[in-house]
Amino acid sequence: MEMYLDIIKRLEEAGVSYILFYNRDGFETVEKASKYTGYPPENILKTMILKAGEKLIAYIVRGDQRVNLNFISSYLGLKVKLADVKSIKNELGIEVGGLSVLHPNIMRIDRYMSRKCLEVSDVIVGGGDRLHLFKVSIKDLIELTKPTILDDE
Numbered sequence: 001m002e003m004y005l006d007i008i009k010r011l012e013e014a015g016v017s018y019i020l021f022y023n024r025d026g027f028e029t030v031e032k033a034s035k036y037t038g039y040p041p042e043n044i045l046k047t048m049i050l051k052a053g054e055k056l057i058a059y060i061v062r063g064d065q066r067v068n069l070n071f072i073s074s075y076l077g078l079k080v081k082l083a084d085v086k087s088i089k090n091e092l093g094i095e096v097g098g099l100s101v102l103h104p105n106i107m108r109i110d111r112y113m114s115r116k117c118l119e120v121s122d123v124i125v126g127g128g129d130r131l132h133l134f135k136v137s138i139k140d141l142i143e144l145t146k147p148t149i150l151d152d153e
Contacts, residue, residue, distance in 0.1 A: 003128030007102045011136070014144055019135040026130040028097060030063035033133055037124050040064075044124045045117060045141075047099040047106060049088050053078040056091055058106050060113040060147060062120075071152045072112070100126030101145050102134065113147035 004020070011018050027033045033044045044063035049056055050072065057076075061067055073080040085096050092105045101111065102125060117123065118138060125141065127133050142149075 003098065003100075003103065004132040004134075006104065007100065007128050007134065010102065010104075010144075011134070014140075016136055016140040016144060020127070021124070021133040021135070022131055023133075024131060026097070027126075027133055028130060033124055034063065037133065037135065039122070039124050039135070042116075043120050043122060045101065047101045047103075047126060049083040049092070049099060050080050051083045051087065052076050052080045052110075055109070056083055056087065057110045057112060058101060058147075060101050060111065060117060061152075062114065062116050065114060065116060068152050072150070075150060095129075097130040098126070098128055100128045100134075101141070101147070102126070103128050107145065111145055111147040113142070113149050114152050115149050116152075118142075118149070 021037055023036050030041050030044045034041050041063035045060050048059045048067050050059055069080050088094055094105055123138050124133050124135050
């Protein structure tokens with residue numbers, strides 16, 4: 001089954017309202033997602049996979065943010081760097097471009113979210129592949145994914 005269908009099932013089982021976006025040309029960048037959905041970059045959330053020590057973690061930031069690796073490293077007390085494509089594929093079974101905080105394999109690892117994500121009420125997140133996105137409320141997203149919220153300013 002397509003991953004976005006698994007995500008739809010999970011959202012519906014949780015009673016979460018959503019809008020599904022599809023673009024046959026894909027959503028490889030925040031800019032493309034913003035243009036297609038009509039939402040500004042601060043409403044587009046990126047799921048970044050980081051290597052913290054020996055394990056992978058997910059860090060969710062707004063589309064207009066950069067990941068502050070020094071802050072996360074200091075918070076965790078571990079060396080932190082961006083995970084490489086091979087690690088993401090081998091350890092999570094996910095192709096880059098298919099990353100989504102809603103993906104079941106992301107739910108198996110520790111999840112962190114920038115507090116800046118809470119500044120908007122509705123967010124756009126990846127749909128588990130390059131062709132789909134979901135619009136959900138930030139409140140529902142937090143209830144569903146239970147990330148640790150970090151003050152990364």
